[in-house]
Amino acid sequence: MHDSLGLEPLVRGIPPVRSRRGPRRRRPAKLCADKGYDYDHLRRWLRKRGIRHRIARKGIESSTRLGRHRLVVERTVSWLAGCRRLHRRYERKAKHFLAFVGMAAALINYRRLTT
Incomplete structure (x- = not known):
């Protein structure tokens, strides 16, 4: 599409x-x-x-x-694409995929806060 x-x-x-x-x-x-x-x-x-x-x-x-708002969104999507499981979309169910997106976002935020 x-x-x-x-x-x-x-x-x-x-x-x-x-x-x-x-x-x-x-x-x-x-x-x-x-x-x-x-x-x-x-x-x-x-x-x-x-x-x-x-x-x-x-x-x-x-x-x-x-503008800068679009760059923030593209950077975040790029970080999420760095997670192999999200990049290839192995999960068939949307609930499972969204759960992995949440886990990846939590890991990315944790890494950003600890450095």
Whole structure:
């Protein structure tokens, strides 16, 4: 499946976020994405849902200007990919896979805190 086809189900699947005051937010405030998501229908869909977007345009902008938040996410995914069991996805059940993701995140955090 192309990444652009998975954006809508991903955004719809985000659970409500509890805030300190007021009602829960049911959608993210803004979305940063690279050139793989540069499609007019995705931009319209995000605008219709009230989500501000920062999507690099093909042939015009560089993906590197999307900000430091995207780099944090990519670095974390890279750390998780360093765990062989997660990189190859040996587990068939999603519960088991998510349990190993949690264990890998705990190990990564432990290593970061002890050094």
